[in-house]
Every structure is written in C-alpha cells, then in structure tokens.
Amino acid sequence: MRNRVGALLWRVGLAALLVCGIGLLPWLSRTDPALTVLKTRSADRDPDPAVLADIRAQLGLDSGPLPLLGQWLAGLPRGDAGRSWISGAEVAPAVLQALGASLLLMAVALALALVVAAAVCARTLYLGARRGLDGRRAGGSGSAVLAALPEFLTASVLATVVGVQLGWLPALGWYGPQWTVLPALALALPAGAVLGRLLDDRLPGTFAEPWALAAAARGLPGRSIARQALRRCLPGLLPNLGLFVVGLTGGSVAVEQIFDIPGLGRTTLQAALAQDLPVLQAGALALVLLAAVTTAAARLAAGLLIGPALRDGALTSPHPPTPPARTILPLLHGALLLAVVAAGLPRDPLALDTAARLQPPSTAHPFGTDALGRDVLARVAHGALDTLLLALAVTAIALTAGVLLGLLPRLSGPLVDTVNAVPPVLAALLVAAVRGNGTAAPVLAVAVVAWAPLAAHASALLQQERATLHLTATRALGAGPWYLLSRELLPAVLPPVARHALLRLPGIALALASLGFLGLGAQPPSPEWGLLLAENQPYAERAPWAVLAPAAALALLGALAVTAAGGLRRPRRRTTSSAEAGDTAGEQPSPAPELVSTR
Template sequence: MRLRALAGRAAALLAVVLLVGLLPWLTRNDPALTILHARYADRPATPGTLAAIRAETGLDGGPAHVLGGWLGGALRGDFGTSWVSGMPVGPDVTAALGVSLTLMACSLLVAVLVAGLLCLPVLRLGARRRLMGRGARAGVVGAALAALPEFLLAALLAIFFAVQLRWFPAVGWGTFGAVVLPAAAMGVPAGALLGRLLDDALPAAFAEPWAKAAVAGGIPGSRVARHALRRSVPGVLPQFGFVLVGLTGGAVAVETLFAIPGLGGTALGAALAQDLPVLQSSVLVLLLLGALAGLAVRGLGRALVGPALRDRALPPLVRPRLTTGRGLRWAAVLLTLAFVGVVVAGLLRDPYGIDAAVRLGGPSAAHPLGTDSLGRDTLARLGHGAGRTVLTAVAVSALTLVVGVLVGLLPGATGLTETANALPAIVAGLLVAGVAGPGAGAAALAVAAVAWAPLAAHTRALYEQERAAPHVAVALSMGAGRRRILRRHVLPGVLPPVLHHAVLRIPAIALHLASLGFLGLGAGPPAPEWGRMLSENMPYAERAPWSVLAPAGALVLCGVVAVLWAAVGAGARGRGPRGARREAAETSTPVDRVTGSAARADGAPVAVGART
C-alpha cells in the first residue's frame, strides 16, 4: 500500500513537471512573437523572421521536442535562455533562490515564535494542572491572524511601519531592516496557523490518561507540559508541511511588494512578460522546495514519534467539545451586518465615474470612504468589487465541490490530491498566466485548479469511515449492490459535511482571487476588484491612506467574519453518531487558512493528529 501511495505521489508530481516543461507549447501566444517584441522591437514580424527565431530557440519542433530539450537541459543544470534579456536563466534563478531561502528561513523563525506565544497560555494552564480532564476554550485570535493573506499583511505593515513611521525600508534587500517586514508578513499568518493547531491539540493531550496518571504520581506540572507538547507536535507536523509550502506561495506577493529580488518576484515578472524559460525554472524550483519540505517534515515526525508511528500505536488526540458563548454569536452577526451594509451601499453607487477635481479626496458626505487616484468613489468600487469577487468565489467553490467529490471517490487519486495540496494558488496562477495570460478567468481557473484538493481529501476520509460503518456491512450481507450502498448508505454521510466544508471555503477562495488580482494576474482595469484596488492605490498610501485601508479593511473583515461563523458553527453543533466516526478521518483534510482549523468542516470536534 505504501509503495502504491508513493508511486501515485511520484506520478502526480511528474505530471506537474511535464506541464511546466510544455508551457512554451501550451501558451496561446506565439513564443516567437514574444521574443521578437522583447529583443527586436524595431523588426517587422514577417514569417521568415519568426521562423528563424523558432529555429534558433528550438521551438520549431513538436511538444515532444520542446519537452525533451527542456528536461535534458534541466537535468544538466541548464535552464535555457531568457526570451526577454537573451541571458542564461540559471545564474539569475540561483541568485534569486538564495534570497528566497533567506527570507523563508527568517519567516519560519517568526512563525515558530508566534506559534509559541499563542500556545504559551495553554502550556501554563496545563503546567498548573488546570487543564487536566477538561478542554480549554480556544480563542479566535490565532484563526483571525491565520486568515490574513500575506500580501494584505505586507501592505498593512508597509503602510504603518515603512511609510508612516519610517522605521524600516519600504523596498529593497541587503540590510537587516529590509528583512523584518517581509519576514513578519509571511511568518505571522503561518505562525498563527500553527499556534491555532497546537492550541487545539494541547488540551486534548492534557486530558489523556497518561497525563492524569503523571499528576497523580506527583510529577511536576512543567514536566507534564513538556511531554504534552511533544505529544501534540507530531499531529501538527503534517500541517507544518503545508505551512512551508504556503511560504513559497506567499513569497511571490511579499517579494513583489517589497521589491525583493527573490524567486517569487522573478517568477511573477516572468509570467507577466511571458518570459517562459524564466517562469519554467522558477516554478520548478518552487515545486522542488515544496517536495523537500514535505519529506523533511515526514522525517522529523518519524524521529519525534519513533516506534509508535511505525507500529500505528499512536491514538488520535480528540479535543473536548467546546461551547460557544453569546458574545461570539453577536459579534458574528454584527460584523456580518456591517459587511453586508457596506457592500449594499457601494452597489448603489457608480464605480466607474471619474471626477478629477476630487482625486485622492478624503472621506466626506459625498464619498464616505474617499476617492482613488482617478477620482472614483472608493465605496462604490468596494461594493461592486465584493459582488464580483464573491460571485466568482461561489462559482469556483461549486466547481471545486463537484471535482473534489468525484476525485475523492476514486481509490487511486491520493497522490494527485496531495500534489495539488502542495501547490499554492499563486504558483498555479503563474502557470495559468503563462499559458492563457493574466485575466479574471485565468485567476478563477488557477484557484479552482488547486482548491478542489482539500475537498477531495475530506471526501476520501469520510468515504473510508462510512464504508467501514456497521450499517454498510449489514447492507452488504443482505445483498445490496455497490451503487445502492453508495447512494443510500455512504453518500448521505459524506456529502453534507463536504458541502458545509465547501461553503466555509468561499472566503478563502475570495482571498486567493484577491491575491491574484493584487499581483496583476486577475481582472484588468478598470474592473473594481479588491486586490487590484489595493495594488493600484499602494503608491498613494502616504498621501491618501484611506484608499488602501478601505480594501484592506474589507479583506480583513471578510476573513474575521468567516472565522467567527466557523467558531460559532463548531461550538453549536454537537457530537453525533456520525460525527464521532468522522473525527479521525477529517484530520486528513489540510488546514483552512480562513477557519484556522483542521477539518472543522462539519462542526464536529477535531481529532488532532489522527493517523491517515
């Protein structure tokens, strides 16, 4: 079984590598025309000139010729020549990789510090023996921080600490101060996510029989807390791999915003310029980084757990059921009403009307949220951008639900699902932009290309649990066919929680779409899109901060509302017969960056660290 799973992962990764290698042949634009415009702008695009360029670059063959040439060169360390500059790609990518690795290492350090700070109160309570046998009430602070996309946090940090306070440089690389804001922008959401998972796992570890026996035996509480931390970390490690992969995607936006010469910014520039050799090499290195991160996390998990993992003797950590207070419900309702009110007020205004007399105007009675650099009403563009983004996110969520359920029901699709999980939406956006060019449809396609994977993993885990249920065995013994069992006994237990999971992921999909719009890979001007609004107004952040804070606040509010409703749903729903059987299965689902929890798709208590 392990060999089969390993072969599936290898085949899926190979398929992605082949897709990267075929980018020059898959692109809708003529590569020869792109090279001609980049290098010889004054030469006419005659058939003879284009044919000569194709012959010079090796693009005159079929897809097998293009793929073979690229793979052969990559194995030798030769990534080809840039279509734009005409220089070898390898040295530039190597230098950019060094910068990105430094930034990712600093971000990882920030993430570990943030995670430690978030779970420190739980460890203190456990050391004082106040968590023995009962659960801790998890807050939403970690989940709210985890819901912030890196590009948004980077923009907010740049506005306050670089533009307003001038404590750190706004752009550049090479000094210690230039590392602080980018590392914080990438590390804080990742650390909040890890801290949230540990905050869920630690109370369950303190509630286990061994912890109670240790306390009864007089072992100091601080020592019990250390063992509880070690007991909880292995269950979080699989999600730690997704966090590391997420850093590669976050580096694209952060490096672009702070003008850092790293691999992410290099890949984005290549995608926008259709410089496919540079894009191919950058994406390939990003994929290899993700794969190596996954292998390192698996090795660390085996080293921490030891024989218990090999012998499958490590039971899942089941966090005690939590209840939700009225304050959390009221906060969710009030913030939702505020969000809907802002959107409705914006929809009643004209988002395209230009008034040059009030360019970068402050909030007023005529323009409650001010105006942008062209004199357009910010509230109007915010409302219409919400409608565009939310509708697109709903459509993408519906598509990913169908694909995720179908793929999750296939027995041999685990490798494909894990590979898609390890591919950040921004990296997928770079690939789609390299083929189809930037645009709203390309951004939606890029998000849909990876957003189905968590739903497929969730579907597969629930399918395995439902198929092993006693009522299915009874139906089989009575002669029921496979289709009847699937339709009447398995799918009724699988589809409702997966549907709920898909609905919860709509805000996350909206944030992914906004991030692609911020990078210029989404809808083009003058479309009122939140990410584009943030990108267009960043140069005027010092003069008119409201033009940036309005879309940034909308994105933050969207994430916080999703977090609150997820917490309300988790606390309001109890542990039913089906929910108890699902607990161990659901933790195979990757952590949602909006809800900040692993597999809280149906509101049932989480079994943290279950075997998959």
C-alpha cells in the same frame, strides 16, 4: 516496498506532466513565442517578419515544442537547464541563486511564523495547563483578522512605515541579513496566524482528554501537560507546515516584487509572463523537488510522533464532548459586514469625480474616495457580492475535493506535493492558456491549488485517528469499513477541516481578485476587493483610507469565517439503552455500535 515504489513513480509522473505542460504553454495559448520574446527583449522594436524568423531560428522554435522539451530534459542529468530565451544566460546558476534567496527568506519567515503561532496559542496553552478548557477554545478572533490581511498590503505598510518613514530597517534590496526582516515579517504574520489557528483549534479537545485530566489531578506540572498536548497535536499539523514552507518559497511573488528580492517566485512569474520557457521549466522543477523533500521530512516527523501516540492510546478519549459554540461574535461580525454592504449598494461604484480625488472620509463619502474620485464605500459594497460568491463557491469545491482526496492518501499525497508547488499565478497562466481569459480562469486556477492544504490536513487527521486505540477496538469487534468511515472517521475529520476551509476563505477571495487584476479575469473598473487594494496601494501613504477600507472588509470576513466555524463540531452521540444497543447490534455485523455509544 511496492507501495513506496508506486508512490515514487506517481510523483515522478506528476512532475513530468507539470514540466511538459509548462513546455507547451506558448503553443497552448496560441501565441507566437518569437513575438513574445521580441516584446520582452525590446518593447519598441517593430515585429518585422525577418526579425521574428531570426528569433525562431535562434531558439529552434520551428522544430516544435516536443523537440525543444526533449533537448531540455536531455540536458538536466548534466546539470544543463538550457539558456534563457531573453538574456541568453545559463538557466541553472540563475535559478539556483534565486532558490537560495527564497530559501533564506523562507527560513526567516518560518521562524517568525512559529513565533506568531505560539503567540496565538499562548492563552489556550496557559488556561489548558492551569485549569483545563473542557473542550472550549480560549483564543479569540484577532488571529483571524491577522490571517486575513493580504501579504502585499502588510509588505507595503512595513516598507513604507518601518523602512521609509522610521528608517529602522532597509525597505528595498537584498544585500544582507537585515534586508530579510521586513519581507519575512510580511510573510510570517498571516502564515503564523493560520498555523496558530489550526493548532488552537485542536488544543482544547486534547486538554479535555482523560490523560490530561488525570495528569492534572495527580499534580503534574502544567508545563509538562502543555508540552505533551502540543506533542499530541503536531502530527495533524506537520503536513500543513510542509505546505507552508513551499508556499513561502514559491508563492511570495508580491512580497518579492515589493522589496525587490530576486527570489524563485518572482523569477518564475517573470519567466511565465515573458514565456521564457527554460527559466520557467527550471523554476517549476525546483519548486516540485522542494515540495517533495519538505513533504517527506514532514511525514517522517509525523510518523515519529504518532508512534508514541499509539502507546498512549489507552489513555485517550478521541472525541471529548464540547460545549456549543458562542453565537454572539459571528452575529456581530456578520451584522457589521451586512451593514457595510447595505450602506454602499445604493451608491454608484463607477461614478467619477476628479474634483474629489483622494478625499478623506466625510458625511458624503464615509470611506473617502480613491484616486479617480470614486466612492470607496460603494466600491467595497458592490465588490462584496462577486467576491464573496466566487470565494464561497471555490471554498466549497476545495473542501469537497480535499476531503475526498484526503481519504485516499496514496493517490493524493504526491498530487498534493505537486499542486502545492505551483504558485496560483502560474496555475492561472496555465488555465488561461487553455481556456482563455475570463471569470472562469481565476476560479479554476484558485480551485486547482486551494484543495491541497485541506487534503493534507484531512489525510493527517485520518492517519492520526486510525492510530487511536478505540478505532482498533471497534474494528476488532467486527465493524465494517463503511461504519468506521461514516460513524467514526468522517465525523472526527470533517469539523476541523471545514473550520480550516473557512479560515482560508478570505485568502481565496483575495487570490481571486488579485488574479483578476493581473488580467486573468475581471478587469478594471470592476470593484473587486483585491483590485481595490492593488489600485489604491500606490496612494497608501497619502490616502490610507482607500487601502484600509477593503483591507478591513477582508479582515472582517476573516473574523466572521473563523467565529462562525466554531459551531462546526462533532455531533454528540445519543446514549442508548441496553435494548436499543441490542437492536443496533442486530443491524451491524458486530456489537461495535454498543461500544461507541457507551464510551
């Protein structure tokens, strides 16, 4: 009971800290809120001192941020979230309406994402149920390519091809169920591919466990074995599924803008850019509350599933041996990516040729040219250096922080919920307000939020690992906490979490570049991949090569990351002799190492 109260207080404190930080945003950025509001209300109006003074008096800005924040918090128990600084309308109805649109979009996207995840894992489930996988993953790298596609690019293609050219579904607006299909599909394809890869990563080891082999030997139907294998893998994935729900609600800003959806992510971003603090604070608070409810539901479901796993622990071998990963595919993907970079580096990425605007691929320009006549191959190659180095650095930081905080679930659980509720764009605005614009702003902003899904994954795997019978027996034989952590828990958790981190590498690269395009980092004409996608997106129908080239580079990066991650496996233990086991037992406080070496 005390632990639950402490976790609740910790969660409330984090939410209050986030809301207070947002309330101080204009003063942290050292800008005049009255001037920002004036520009948003009327961009052509001159910033006359009398007009600015009148705005300050209307909004109560002269009293400072703390009285404003206190007034806003005092109205929340009455359901009063204040009035918008821009429109003057009440905030609560607008935020609730935006939340309703986002929840509907999220529900449809989540259903489609589960279908995509099932398709990704279908071959592994089929082979595992029919003849076993012996720890080998059956899935390929196609899902990695799908996971690496940026959402706004997928949304643009669906809106242009399916909505405009074919006319099958509406491509703009928010007026009924059929308007949800295309934006939900744009969100579901990459999210479902990531979920499917995470599940596909765990299934082979589950099918190689003794209970699955014994069930197959006894002639049980493969459908039943596959169903139980899914049940064994779900507890480690449910926390990430909860994170996806919140991410689909608050992080779908680009998709909402492309399809003109009045969702919560778009409303929050527009309020942040306009420094409309009442709307921004209410939107952030709604995202935090949604994250808390979703995470609580995911943990409750995981606890219900882990209960039967305890009873089945006697039949499980927690770490079945796995064969070495194939090296052909990562070498092939790496060679292709290296060839593209090597071919484009000698070219000038900034050379303009207005006479060769939007030229198709040719011998002179293998990837064509963009709207300013610049060589796309040169820009993709030169952008690879900065993009990949920054993405690798952020991935390494996120992986380290995720694993360390995953070891402390009581501390990291509420922190993960709160951090995941903050869209990367909003995090970048907060970071930029404190540190200013520059290369460090997007790096810090993405790193602040990128560790959350890795920490949730590590925490869920640790919880499931601690529930197995072999760990209970090892602890009962006298193994100490350091032995359990270094020889049992970390070797079991690090490989799947590291593969998860590599799977998110292309998304991190895109997030970094996209934030730079928003003015929170590198500016044009920088050849970052996200900038290339955003710059050439308006010309996707006329010159698709200008968009397909950086998108293909991102997809190739995703395929390389996932196929290379296949080599991250739990190391095999060397079988020890009786004499060696006796020596090891002498070094440890119990014969637990002998138990581990002989299982």
